[in-house]
Amino acid sequence: MLQNFCPKLNQKMISHTCANGLKICIFPKKGFKRAYAMLAVNYGSIDISFDTDGKMYTSPLGVAHFLEHKVFEQPDGGNALQAFAQTGASPNAFTSKTKTAYYFSGTEKFMRNLEILLGFVTTPYFTAENVKKEQGIIGQEISMVNDRPGWRVYENLMSAMYAVHPAKDSIIGTVESISEITRDVLFKCYNTFYVPSNMALCVAGDVSAEKVIAAAESLLPKERVALPERDYGLEPCEVVDRRVVQKLETSMPQFSIGSKFAFKTTGAEGMRNRIVAELAADILGGGSSPLYNKLYSDGMITADFDCEAMVLPGSIALVLSGESRDPDAVLTKVCLAAERLSKDIDNAYFDRCRKAYLGLKLRSLDKVRALCQEQAEAVFAGYDFLDSFEIINEITPDEISCFISKFFKEETTSVSIVAGE
């Protein structure tokens, strides 16, 4: 018999959708000194082909990340970072495969900081000169990340797993691709994707929801802009390469093992698929899994080991990463464990993994950045993060078995290895 546990959530969310299409989500955090705001754009490194004026356009690789750097610069010659510094806020930004996010946290002048955030993201200033300068800075960043075994092993896995889906390409692009980025390219992509209907504003802190909504309504463009069709191609079931190896100075071989399958990743079905995928990852290779404990006890992996679900539009991958002297032997064990779980999952084991998963999600309510990020992803996928708590109890062992059965077949699985000479 399965247990049922659904502790009452102490966390509320206030949400509002503006006429321009912007979704605002506020998590009240009474007594917290720091308030946090994230303006996320549903535009990541995979959004390179899209419909514009009835024609498909393909941008150079790395534009989303390039824009993330450039958006901070302002027409008056200043930089939004300096404006934040005057209020003591800590701003930053990141680009992932699927989104770009700008955020700050601070202890005072929250509304002033929010105005700066909303203002600079919607005030592009790109010139031939500042684009050229950024090519130098991003060139350095490309050198830096290419020296990191962890980055290389991940990006190599992506290009081994995906044949068509633009997730196969590096988030930051290449030195060659960024040299093709011009002011016009930036404006084209910016004008297409940096519109309120393609954004989510997520806030957590002891702040006034009414004031946040009023600021967003008054500072952002009023017009609701139609969004373009995006083309991610038709991804085949098979991976491109089953095994890729890169030589790079590292003390112990690092590996990423990934297996992909096509899934719906939006709406209620997408939310459920994401939860099933995350729970399946814990059951397969989480800290209490027989797989992890056996590999660790046998000295085949170190404690630096993760098993996680990677959700992309229309595709979910289960990815196991870590360090091992024999990544191929780890791959064999992973495939065997997946095969066993696809036939049967012990109810008691399932129950405790689900309880631990729920605990992990409850903990994320204390982490304002993680909370806003989860909600921004949920908005872009068409649901609310807090709704996912109720679904967790509905998941069954059979659902997980069925899910895992789709993964870790020879033809859908790749292993990426980075090792020294």
Added chain:
Amino acid sequence: MKMTYKEILPGINLRVIESDAFETNCISIQFVSEINNETASKMTLVPRVLRRGTVKHPDMESLAAELDEMYGARIEPVSRKYGDIISGGFVCDFVDPEKTLFGSVVKLLSEILVKPKLSDGIFVEEYVDGERTNLIDEIKSEINNKLSYAHKKAVEIMFKNTPYAVSELGTEEEAEKIDSASLYKYYKKLVCEAPCEIFFCGNTSFDEVKSAFLHMFSSLPARKGTKVKSGKPIYSELVRKKERLDISQANLLVGMYNENADIYASKLLCAVIGGGTCSKLFVNVREKQSLCYFTGTMYDSFEKSMFLYCGIDPKNAKIAEKAVLDEFENCVLAQITDEEIHNAKKGMIDDIITVDDSLFSMEAFWLRAALLGDERTPSEIAAYIRELDGEMLSDVARGFKTSVVYLLTGLEESENAAKLLPQA
């Protein structure tokens, strides 16, 4: 939020912060010792070996199953270095939706700490061998993160042949020597004699937490209450060192010290120079001169050291070193604007007063505070920082001496080409 800090047994201090602001609760228990080549690896290994199994839960899988039942509570081994002191123990966090788990978590923690699985009266050899191998791999893997590797090497140079140079992981050579018997002997000494700092934050009273930990220590011999004494750091005279790896981006670090300066004035100076996007290094070396992708500063309150660093194109090493030192020199010459001080203060004060927003920040803050012997609250420190001015910062800057210039660079380079990246 109510905080109580008391010595509950000789050498065992308990700090309880009663708060219902979080879904999560945090417990930390840290034993403290002087660091040296021999103790570092052992202090790091002990909690890792303890976490492998207990008498009742003899392996990781059965421990994990127990933790899963507590909503995925975590009991993680940890070791941290503070100057010439090392701490080692466990940090736990757990959600407690039904308010029933505190006792169970402490009971399991106690089991891990005082009832480890043994074989012939010492640690299980298989566990020690496995964790020692992992530790050696971890020491070897420090090279993977180039900036922290370069920082470690620079610290070794700055504090050559002193405890301050020892990393919390220790060395491969010392780790190799550890076996079950020697580690068990160290463990017994640690849990029976070493000073200990216990921290709790959550929805449980001081008396209840105290009672749970007194019960934990009741199975151990009475303690004498020994103290750990920090020694004075001894710094190297200026050393320039270049090392090469197969990398495309070089890391440059300039290490300085001022043993007499006030910690927070030094930290503020550090923030003015490289503390964020409005710092001198970021604005002038990264943005104006396009000399690096990342740049910043690190300050260590225990070492009283400051490191200025940047990630650069190897051929720009000389010009970057000059650019970095120019920014420091400007501080010596009192060329610090009110805006720079204002921005640095705001960022620093923000960081300090928001310690109370995160359990793990509080845990780390109060452990450092206990080791520094500084019981000022985040708000009191923030008030102190507000009073610092530019003149004080220049005075502090004038007291800094350069001890090391360390360059971790690629295999091939022509350093004299000194070409700037494209710039506006």
